[in-house]
Amino acid sequence: MEKSYILGRQVGSGVDGSVCVITESSTGYQYGCKSIDRSDNAAVLHAHAEITMLERLRGHPNIVTYNGHFEDERQLHIVMDLEGDDxxxxxxxxxxxxxxxxxxxxxxxxxxxxxxxxxxxxxxxxxxxxxxxxxxxxxxxxxxxxxxxxxxxxxxxxxxxxxxxxxxxxxxxxxxxxxxxxxxxxxxxxxxxxxxxxxxxxxxxxxxxxxxxxxxxxxxxxxxxxxxxxxxxxxxxxxxxxxxxxxxxxxxxxxxxxxxxxxxxxxxxxxxxxxxx
Missing domain, CATH: 1.10.510.10 (Transferase(Phosphotransferase) domain 1)
Structure with a gap:
């Protein structure tokens, strides 16, 4: 995913990583971003499984919308539509x-x-x-x-x-x-x-x-x-x-x-x- 994002506030956390608000630099659109530490092999494996499933499930109004993923040196990031509280x-x-x-x-x-x-x-x-x-x-x-x-x-x-x-x-x-x-x-x-x-x-x-x-x-x-x-x-x-x-x-x-x-x-x-x- 060749896009630039600005990291914002953290809105949640879980066993496999944290969820933050990110802003797309070119459009100003905000998304939710789940970030997983690449040194955690089990978490990365779960993340890739999640990406596969989210791609398969695109389009249903009651399933979170997947917008792609990207990696940096330390983390794997999954980009989704920004929602409210759990x-x-x-x-x-x-x-x-x-x-x-x-x-x-x-x-x-x-x-x-x-x-x-x-x-x-x-x-x-x-x-x-x-x-x-x-x-x-x-x-x-x-x-x-x-x-x-x-x-x-x-x-x-x-x-x-x-x-x-x-x-x-x-x-x-x-x-x-x-x-x-x-x-x-x-x-x-x-x-x-x-x-x-x-x-x-x-x-x-x-x-x-x-x-x-x-x-x-x-x-x-x-x-x-x-x-x-x-x-x-x-x-x-x-x-x-x-x-x-x-x-x-x-x-x-x-x-x-x-x-x-x-x-x-x-x-x-x-x-x-x-x-x-």
Missing amino acids: LCSHLQERGPRPEKEAARILKAVVSAVAVCHERRVMHRDIKPDNILLPSKQSGYENVKLADFGASADFSDRRCFRDVEGTSYYVAPEVLTGTGYDEKVDIWSLGILLHVLLSGYVPFHGKSEADIFRNIKTRSLNLNGSPWQEISAEAKELLKGMLQKNPYRRLTLAQIMAHPWLNKETNESESEMLVDSY
Whole structure:
């Protein structure tokens, strides 16, 4: 990429690198830039995998837009459209979302994951930190799925055994060592929905070993606060997404067709139309 950029403020950081605002010198356009230390071989490997996946996934409104990459002596830089805060920060500030808002976020992310799977990309690290809100004041339906550093191409095989992802969001079959496929993303979407509605993850522990043990052995508990106030339909969808047996887990098509998701998002769209007049 033969362009000149001016480095700006840091807006985020992760295991593999930091994210800063950069400005294109010739146009003044601003972008988000993920920078990875070239001395970290594992991080560079993840970065090249991410570039490959982002190129494949270009064009979907709910997937972060890739604008190229470049290298200097110390770092590999991935240039993407500049977005707003991540959903994790948003939830920490505002708390759990009402069902209508949770449904709009879920529908947008499920739509993105459906395109990923159609193009044989398994994300493997879906969580609020990797979902970006649009930089302008627009609705939750415009959130974008980001950070494809842990993703995998499943074009040629359907069984994976390497452990990838974030402990609270990893599917039980990843932890058994027997192999897994793209249905792990649906489990992570279920954890996301749980967090959106309640503000906390369903399986936790004092250590990673505790978390993993609880993911594998504990039942989903939807008793207590705030679950008494949440609709039966939302809880039914959540239970279907968080089936420990991946073959009993809902498919993406079943999630998109679920009555709760369509009822809540259709009502939200109607309210927005009324508000616009």
